[in-house]
Amino acid sequence: QVQLVESGGGSVQAGGSLSLSCAVSGYGAERYTIGWFRQTPEKEREFVVAVRWDGGGTEYGDSVKGRFTASRDFAEHKVSLQMDSLRPEDSAVYYCAATTSHVITVPARVNYWGRGIQVTVSP
Numbered sequence: 001q002v003q004l005v006e007s008g009g010g011s012v013q014a015g016g017s018l019s020l021s022c023a024v025s026g027y028g029a030e031r032y033t034i035g036w037f038r039q040t041p042e043k044e045r046e047f048v049v050a051v052r053w054d055g056g057g058t059e060y061g062d063s064v065k066g067r068f069t070a071s072r073d074f075a076e077h078k079v080s081l082q083m084d085s086l087r088p089e090d091s092a093v094y095y096c097a098a099t100t101s102h103v104i105t106v107p108a109r110v111n112y113w114g115r116g117i118q119v120t121v122s123p
């Protein structure tokens with residue numbers, strides 16, 4: 001069982017920055033790829049970013065490339081997401097996710113989810 005707890009988020013004006021953090025715990029958690037998805041009431045859950053546990057690098061969704069930066073701190077057991085140049089369309093509930101799958105962009109392949117945290121970007 002892996003537990004994921006999100007923190008950070010909040011509200012900001014367009015062009016601003018926010019950061020999210022996901023505290024990761026549980027047996028074998030270090031062998032999970034950890035990432036973020038986001039969702040609004042109007043859309044399906046969307047892949048944002050994932051940091052592979054095996055040194056395989058970080059993968060970003062097309063809509064956030066060049067603006068968001070993710071990092072994983074194994075010693076501190078957390079994954080951080082720095083979000084810059086935010087846009088109103090980035091507003092969503094952001095979910096931390098853990099998966100053992102090599103396919104890391106599909107919600108159905110996620111093994112564990114956090115509760116989610118709201119990010120709101122005003123025009």
